[in-house]
Amino acid sequence: MTIQKSEAIVLKTWSFRETSLIVNLFTKDFGKIGGLIKGIRQAPQRYGGLPLVFSRSSIVFYERPKRDLNLVTQCDAGEQFLPIRRDLEKTNYANYFLELLDAVTFDYDKNEGLFELTVDSLKALCLEQESWRIARIFEIRLLNLSGFKPRLDSCVNCQRRITAEGRFSSILGGILCPRCFACDSRAKATLRGTLASIDYIEKSSWQKALHLKIAPDIASELVTILTSFLDIHLDKRIKSRKFLI
Ligand SMILES: [Zn+2]
Incomplete structure (x- = not known):
């Protein structure tokens, strides 16, 4: 057994027998891993307390390749994100982020980004009042970092540059030009500002993305597009979404 250490975000925990805990962790150095913490429920102080979902911890583990x-x-809790735990709306958003992260990742697929x-x-949820804004940034960047990025700079069918109003096709994964509208009758007309916002959030720094002004009609279109795109390309419904405002 090789001993390893990493920073980790706790995705899920389950009780195991009388005294132990099973944890699902997203680590900085190994990607998603499963772990067993023996005896922690009997003597949590030995481990620095019980690991809480969405805390950021420093972990040490023995790799068991055949198990x-x-x-x-x-599993020392470094950051507990207490302002999130004291606020139900923020807790719901944090749970949504973790469910999405879990849905786009595989075990041992390292992704530091x-x-x-x-x-x-x-961290932003702890400070920012507008949780919906952080959620849109999280969704757009998560799609980018996990290889699910929608194609917005040219037509997803014919690859021509989009010069007129395009329509967003969730099934095809991007924008259709007017010549290709027939490829997906359910593709939706999309405001240019919505596509520009996605592009800006993908390419700008974290701080700049947080301060992007998003008009209400664009905010609402972003929800529609991203929800439908995520549902189709993740091939599963994200259960925690129904608790978001
Ligand atoms: Zn086209």
Whole structure:
């Protein structure tokens, strides 16, 4: 067994037998892993307390290549994101971020960008009043970092540059030019400001993205487009979304 250490975000926890805990973690250095923490429910102080969902912890674990679960021997909570835990709306958004992160990742598929995005988003939730804004930034950047990015700079069917009003096709994964509207009758007319906002959020710094002014009609169109795109390309419904405002 090889001993490893990493920073990790706690995605889920389950009780195991009388005294132990199973944890699903998204680590900075190894991607998503499963772990067993033996005896922690009997003596949580030995581990620095019980690991809480969406806390950021420093973990030490023994890799067990032939077993589903690694043996976690240390799980020190570094950041608990307390302002989120005191606010139901923020808690719902944090749970949504973790469910999306879990849905786009596979075990042992390291993605430091996704780790940093999640930490930045949880930190921003602690400070920012507008949780919906952080959610749109999280969704757009998560799609980018996990290889699900929609095609917006040219027609997803014929690859021509979009010069007139395009329509967004969730099924085809991007914008259709007027010549290709027939490829998807359910593609939706999309405001230019919506596409420009997605492009800006993808390319700008975290701070600049947080301060982007988003008009109400664009905010509402972003929800429609991103929800339908995520549902189709993740091939599953994200259950925690129904608790968002
Ligand atoms: Zn086209």
